Amino acid sequence: MEVDKQKVVDSLIQQFEGNVGNIEETYGLTTLQVRKSSIFEVIKYLKEEQSFTLLTDVCGMHFPDNDPEMQFAVVYHIHNLFKNIRLRLRVFLPADNPEVDSMVDVFSSANWQERETYDFFGIIFKNHPNLVRILNMDEMEVFPLRKEFPLEDGGRIDKDDRFFGRSIHNE
């Protein structure tokens, strides 16, 4: 299994030279960083050539302390059921224009997961058939899982923040 995983990683590096890098292995799972311009091709290649038939997970992350070019990230977990190889792919996106290609044409399971990532972080997925909010209310204008958005409801009048050790910004 380790040999198979190394072969897949090697073929990825060979096929997408310059666009795939920063390979690390943590807790038994290999993570690759992929450039946002080629992530669609990488996932399509993995599905069609390397039989990674299950897209396990798509989620977003927000790093407000990073450089402005790497403030948002989309993380894909993908799984090859035949040889039991799991991979994690990470794409960093700039803060002023967090856009990436949508995977809906390759995996239909990405549809709602990308909507959820858009709902929470505001990451735009190009060519998505219906990129609207899914879990929060449609009228909401902010993206709640970004680090600057507070957790608690801002309109509560029965909780005195002084007693809960919170400042006026509900930190």
Place this chain on the structure above:
Amino acid sequence: MTVKRFEEFIKKHENDSDMELQILNLGPTHPSTHGIFQNILLMDGETILDSEPTVGYIHRAFEKIAERRPYNQIVPLTDRMNYCSSPINNIGFNMTVEKLVGIEVPKRAQYIRVIIMELARIADHLICNSVIGVDTGALTGFLYVFQIREKIYDVYEQICGARLTTNLSRIGGMERDLTPKMIEMIHSLLAEAKKTFAEFETLMTRNRIFMDRTVNVGGISADRALNYGFTGPNLRAAGVDYDVRVMNPYSSYEDFDFKVPVGSSGDCYDRFCVREAEIWESISIIEQALKNLPDGDFHADVPEFYLPPKQEVYHNMEALIYHFKIVMGEMPIPAGEVYHAVEGGNGELGFYLVSDGGRTPYRLHFRRPCFIYYQAFAEMIKGSMLSDAIATMSSLNVIAGELDA
């Protein structure tokens, strides 16, 4: 509430006398007591042409709350995701943190976890199968099966004190050992469960009416199922034998001998039968675990993560300091990212945990199987009748807490 494309379709076919078009709103409060999600259906008479699901009516922002709570306080939160089998969520999260820190849990604790997780799986499949019966009109199975669920609740109460939202297991093992009384209760539960399931099966499995309602209803092919990210009993009913317990074994599942039931056509009847067969396999796993339960500790020796016994806190300085730190949430969790998956009642329940070394996670994402496979519902009911859509919805076992998180 209505959908623009449905209205345009109706307008286009206004003068078509063959079609009796209407828009029907199914939910969010509907009699199949599954949870709240809405489907707006475009119907031609009794046949469904198209549907538009809306979810998020019970969005409680778990992932955001988890960023503000220390690791011990996230476990009750995970309870409330798939609340029909909450121990699996709890133990899955604890295993994720143990993987991140690198704690090796002793064998006895792993076997106890297996017993509890399989009991939870039985409870989850029981609800699903009996509720398919309720939705197709057979209420008796529900009443029989809930007696067994009450007995499972009694076992949970002995182990952790709560019936439904259990908050079981701690980082490093279990919070208390299995006493002889608990083992005896589990044995008597299994004996009674076997009789009740055999009775339930005679009521439903070869029942003419039930088979007419569920065979060839709501089917999906293995290819489409994998494309939609199905996992768990729904995927196994479609023909793919992917079970996280077999592919990536955790918590000593490799020691147990069990079969993975697989269906062929992915319709409601296959899903029902796969869940029935999994209940029998779970009973067999619990019996094997009880027979081979090893001796030893029920928790790892990690004083920085696991609370010391209360008596020691009163005498011993180190125990006092560890107790204080753990209760205040100051645990030395290293920075890193980890993904761990367990086989939940509905499929692969994954936890993606990113830590920056602080007392709360930097990002915790739950890979919820219900959310991912419910997308396929619109495709599965296209062209079927309204009552088939109800049977499909209940056989998919959509749990609203896991859908919205």
Place this chain on the structure above:
Amino acid sequence: MSNGSSITLDAPPIGIEGQGYFLTSLDQVVGMARKNSLWPLPFATSCCGIEFMGTMASHYDLAQFGSERLSFSPRQADMLMVMGTIAKKMGPILRQVYTQMAEPKWVISVGACACSGGIFDSYSVLQGIDKIIPVDVYVPGCPPRPEQILDGVNRLQELVQNETIRRRDSPEYKALLRSYGIDIK
């Protein structure tokens, strides 16, 4: 199972008893009739809903108190049992279901999330349904045991027994509904 001497009868309403007749006020009779046939509308959203399914099942048996027929149609239900977390997205729907119910109607709020938001102190959860509809009985717990839910129904039955039949037309009741923004003529 129980010998006849240990059965106690419920106390009769206040009135005068005679040979073949019982003289009491209309309020008492109507209250007694209503309290023993409260048809619930189970508005089950999350984990408390599963405990409600356990209450409905044969071990705890809600039907023994008269709630035999669960009605999912608001027009035919007497009491609205809100069980589980109500998110802000669900609020308007809960309110619409409440206004569609016919008088007399009562509301039981089951579980910590429905009473006050529970452990979910977040931006998307309504911190208590009494912010949008008037509530009669609060049942705390997370989730409450079936015995607690039955206790909540029993307390509601006491309320129903002692309610005057003119309450729903009284100006205080109308003021209560108006304070929630529910407009009744």
